[in-house]
Amino acid sequence: MSVDGPSNRPVHGPEHPQSVGYTRAEKIVLFDPDSPLKLEAGGLLAPVEIEYESYGQLSAAKDNAIVVCHALTGDAHLAGWDSDPSGPLRDYRKNKPGWWDELVGPGKPIDTRRFFVVCANVIGSCYGSTGPMSLNPVTGRPYGLTFPVVTVGDWARLQLMLLDRLGIASLYAVVGGSVGGQQALEIALSRPEMVRRLIILSAAYRITAQGLGFNSVARHSIINDPNFNGGDYYDGSPPLMGLAAARMLAHITYLSEESMGHKFGRRLQDKSAPDFTPTGVEFEVESYLRHQGESFVRRYDANSYLYITRSMDYYDASAWGDGDLVRAAALIKARSLVVSFSSDWLFPPELCREFVQAMCRAGRSVTYVDIPSHYGHDAFLVETETVSRLIDSFLRH
Amino acid sequence: MSVDGPSNRPVHGPEHPQSVGYTRAEKIVLFDPDSPLKLEAGGLLAPVEIEYESYGQLSAAKDNAIVVCHALTGDAHLAGWDSDPSGPLRDYRKNKPGWWDELVGPGKPIDTRRFFVVCANVIGSCYGSTGPMSLNPVTGRPYGLTFPVVTVGDWARLQLMLLDRLGIASLYAVVGGSVGGQQALEIALSRPEMVRRLIILSAAYRITAQGLGFNSVARHSIINDPNFNGGDYYDGSPPLMGLAAARMLAHITYLSEESMGHKFGRRLQDKSAPDFTPTGVEFEVESYLRHQGESFVRRYDANSYLYITRSMDYYDASAWGDGDLVRAAALIKARSLVVSFSSDWLFPPELCREFVQAMCRAGRSVTYVDIPSHYGHDAFLVETETVSRLIDSFLRH
Numbered sequence: 001m002s003v004d005g006p007s008n009r010p011v012h013g014p015e016h017p018q019s020v021g022y023t024r025a026e027k028i029v030l031f032d033p034d035s036p037l038k039l040e041a042g043g044l045l046a047p048v049e050i051e052y053e054s055y056g057q058l059s060a061a062k063d064n065a066i067v068v069c070h071a072l073t074g075d076a077h078l079a080g081w082d083s084d085p086s087g088p089l090r091d092y093r094k095n096k097p098g099w100w101d102e103l104v105g106p107g108k109p110i111d112t113r114r115f116f117v118v119c120a121n122v123i124g125s126c127y128g129s130t131g132p133m134s135l136n137p138v139t140g141r142p143y144g145l146t147f148p149v150v151t152v153g154d155w156a157r158l159q160l161m162l163l164d165r166l167g168i169a170s171l172y173a174v175v176g177g178s179v180g181g182q183q184a185l186e187i188a189l190s191r192p193e194m195v196r197r198l199i200i201l202s203a204a205y206r207i208t209a210q211g212l213g214f215n216s217v218a219r220h221s222i223i224n225d226p227n228f229n230g231g232d233y234y235d236g237s238p239p240l241m242g243l244a245a246a247r248m249l250a251h252i253t254y255l256s257e258e259s260m261g262h263k264f265g266r267r268l269q270d271k272s273a274p275d276f277t278p279t280g281v282e283f284e285v286e287s288y289l290r291h292q293g294e295s296f297v298r299r300y301d302a303n304s305y306l307y308i309t310r311s312m313d314y315y316d317a318s319a320w321g322d323g324d325l326v327r328a329a330a331l332i333k334a335r336s337l338v339v340s341f342s343s344d345w346l347f348p349p350e351l352c353r354e355f356v357q358a359m360c361r362a363g364r365s366v367t368y369v370d371i372p373s374h375y376g377h378d379a380f381l382v383e384t385e386t387v388s389r390l391i392d393s394f395l396r397h
Numbered sequence: 398m399s400v401d402g403p404s405n406r407p408v409h410g411p412e413h414p415q416s417v418g419y420t421r422a423e424k425i426v427l428f429d430p431d432s433p434l435k436l437e438a439g440g441l442l443a444p445v446e447i448e449y450e451s452y453g454q455l456s457a458a459k460d461n462a463i464v465v466c467h468a469l470t471g472d473a474h475l476a477g478w479d480s481d482p483s484g485p486l487r488d489y490r491k492n493k494p495g496w497w498d499e500l501v502g503p504g505k506p507i508d509t510r511r512f513f514v515v516c517a518n519v520i521g522s523c524y525g526s527t528g529p530m531s532l533n534p535v536t537g538r539p540y541g542l543t544f545p546v547v548t549v550g551d552w553a554r555l556q557l558m559l560l561d562r563l564g565i566a567s568l569y570a571v572v573g574g575s576v577g578g579q580q581a582l583e584i585a586l587s588r589p590e591m592v593r594r595l596i597i598l599s600a601a602y603r604i605t606a607q608g609l610g611f612n613s614v615a616r617h618s619i620i621n622d623p624n625f626n627g628g629d630y631y632d633g634s635p636p637l638m639g640l641a642a643a644r645m646l647a648h649i650t651y652l653s654e655e656s657m658g659h660k661f662g663r664r665l666q667d668k669s670a671p672d673f674t675p676t677g678v679e680f681e682v683e684s685y686l687r688h689q690g691e692s693f694v695r696r697y698d699a700n701s702y703l704y705i706t707r708s709m710d711y712y713d714a715s716a717w718g719d720g721d722l723v724r725a726a727a728l729i730k731a732r733s734l735v736v737s738f739s740s741d742w743l744f745p746p747e748l749c750r751e752f753v754q755a756m757c758r759a760g761r762s763v764t765y766v767d768i769p770s771h772y773g774h775d776a777f778l779v780e781t782e783t784v785s786r787l788i789d790s791f792l793r794h
Contacts (some may be wrong), residue, residue, distance in 0.1 A: 041671075041673035042673060043673070145675060145676065147675075149673040149674065149675060206663065208654055208657070208658060209654070209657035209658050209660070209661045209662055209663060209680075209682045210649060210652075210654040210657045210658075212661075212663065212680050212682050212683065213645075213649045213657060213682050213683075213686055214649060216645070216680075216682065216683040216686055216687075217642060217645045217646045217649070217686065219675075219676065220638075220641070220642050220645060220687075220690070221618055221642050223676050224622070224638035224639070224641075224642065225621070226623035231676075241617075241621035242621070244617070244621075245614060245617050245618050245621065245642065248610075248613070248614045248617060249614045249646060252607060252610045252611060252614070255607075257605055257606070257607040257742070257745070260605070260606035260607045260610060261605060261606050261607075263606070264606045264609075265606055266603065266606060266609065266713065274438075274711060276438035276439060276440070276546040276711075277546065277707075278542060278544075278546060278616075278700075278703040278704050278707050279542065279616065279620050279628075279703060282710065282711075283606075283609050283613075283710070285606045285609050285610050285613065286609065286610070286613040289610055289613055289614065290613075290617075293617075303675075306675040306676060307675050310674075310675050313679065313680070314671060314673075314679075316663065345654070348654070
């Protein structure tokens with residue numbers, strides 16, 4: 001395995017037999033203005049459009065569905081090649097497979113010959129489901145900050161409504177990484193009898209005070225960008241610099257000190273001696289972070305970043321047990337697999353283990369694996385071979 | 398010891414026998430425009446004004462001087478009570494003792510009855526020594542970004558020049574924490590025969606790629622503040638929001654995940670249920686970080702923050718051995734004490750140990766202590782009792 005990532009990640013073209021091929025997102029509309037969705041935080045929302053993709057065939061018994069929940073800035077395009085990556089902010093999908101193509105496809109661990117796989121974009125996002133960029137039907141203008149606060153609980157509830165529309169009453173498994181793992185957990189908690197297997201990667205039942213702190217600084221950067229304009233920037237210039245700063249910061253938390261050391265160390269960027277500039281780029285790691293910031297702002301909406309990080313802040317699965325995690329865990333009926341990564345400091349293994357221990361104390365079925373890795377939080381998307389083996393094995397048995 | 402910090406930190410009023418009492422900063426001017434200081438990075442600077450404080454009496458043998466080097470945003474006001482805290486950005490000194498008053502004073506570990514103690518403000522700072530806020534004699538306006546890049550090496554050189562002016566040719570000890578520890582190390586490397594004891598707290602011979610990354614994001618926030626105006630903001634509104642974001646971020650790196658958990662956890666700020674706001678304050682930790690940002694911008698200059706973090710970026714003591722740390726360490730003649738703190742993740746113990754190991758391999762005298770603490774990088778300023786005992790003992794023998 002190279003320090004830049006495993007060398008043998010299977011990236012399959014759309015014609016490859018292990019690819020789901022070209023995909024097209026579907027949309028459903030839930031709720032109408034006469035009877036809007038009442039959100040967990042108290043707000044109302046209608047219409048609620050959900051963008052999702054699905055692959056494979058639902059069995060006659062309707063017992064082979066797997067839901068995959070995306071991470072913070074992810075989307076419904078889980079696998080294969082987007083047949084129309086031309087929507088707003090979607091340029092990044094061109095010539096790139098879905099975000100978990102390595103795991104999902106014919107003959108892959110989440111095997112689309114065997115399973116009917118569904119991935120839905122969360123509300124609050126900017127990738128097709130209703131969010132702050134969507135038009136507010138009352139004003140005819142984008143919601144911006146008039147968009148109501150949404151929670152992981154809302155995401156789970158809408159996911160379940162979508163499944164209901166698709167005629168699915170039982171899930172073979174629900175799978176997610178990072179805040180997607182929190183959504184998976186929430187689904188297993190809110191409809192225990194429906195979920196037979198739960199797979200949580202790089203996620204815990206809540207984020208730490210440090211995580212709250214990082215999210216808070218990220219939002220501070222966005223809100224104080226001169227172009228933010230109270231979130232009403234869709235007619236003008238978006239707060240790109242603030243959003244870039246937020247992403248640069250977040251990106252540091254997705255890596256580990258060790259992986260940054262391996263990848264960049266203190267090497268200078270394309271030079272043998274520093275230029276001695278207080279404001280320019282000297283080190284490779286600076287150049288890399290700037291690049292991460294710049295490419296992110298082309299594909300993500302700043303208001304969505306505010307809302308989605310807030311959803312993450314609020315989430316605390318122990319609320320299902322009125323603050324008692326063991327009581328919460330006792331609700332779960334799914335066989336569970338929890339995977340942490342040794343160098344993940346956003347969802348550190350010790351925190352992941354708190355949930356695992358609660359499951360054990362509650363007498364629930366849980367398998368826990370801590371994978372030694374220096375890739376930090378990103379490891380769940382990078383350590384593909386190990387994750388593939390674990391998921392393949394867990395889904396088979 | 399309480400989670401808010403040790404309960405028994407001695408904070409002595411100016412009349413207390415263990416206080417150095419009221420202090421007044423001195424200034425010396427080095428270099429004139431005809432023969433300016435040639436900086437390590439190549440720039441020229443004149444005049445170079447150095448603000449410093451000193452306490453105690455230099456012995457007849459001139460062998461009892463101790464230099465203390467301040468940290469990133471510190472100043473020359475090491476101990477006692479500022480008799481005139483009215484300079485620009487100096488309001489924070491009112492009714493507060495110097496930044497290391499617990500350690501420095503009559504009968505304290507750095508005992509001013511015994512030692513002549515000197516603390517100088519570094520150039521690039523905004524606390525009295527020449528920096529970006531100073532007037533450029535050529536233009537009659539503040540330097541801003543026309544200020545030359547300064548390095549830890551420059552700080553050490555100027556410190557030595559100051560000592561020369563004070564008639565001091567030999568140091569009983571040089572002491573510093575964080576980037577102040579790097580300056581102390583640099584002094585011991587650049588004039589080995591002059592330094593008899595070296596004490597480095599919470600510092601390593603260079604920062605990590607992750608540290609470079611955090612500094613880079615902090616500067617990004619400042620530079621992209623709408624008020625930054627290329628660093629030329631002294632006539633108008635300074636880039637306070639960007640500077641606040643930089644400080645909030647840095648502040649997270651000064652604490653530890655554990656201490657943030659102890660101190661704030663996920664508690665809400667003065668309420669029992671969240672307001673569900675994407676932009677407001679919900680959690681105590683958010684309120685705390687905002688407060689840190691807001692109070693910092695009243696006392697620090699954004700340009701200085703750019704320059705001082707850059708100095709930290711560039712520093713790598715292994716340069717003294719052309720990249721070989723053991724060869725660099727071999728230059729040191731001082732008996733050395735290196736102190737790290739278990740939860741410091743800005744200068745993690747493993748990194749501090751690299752220097753200690755190099756000292757051992759080079760056959761140099763080094764004592765190393767890793768103090769178990771959950772206070773993170775800030776521990777060197779918080780774990781006063783332990784640090785006092787170590788310094789007291791090291792200075793006695």
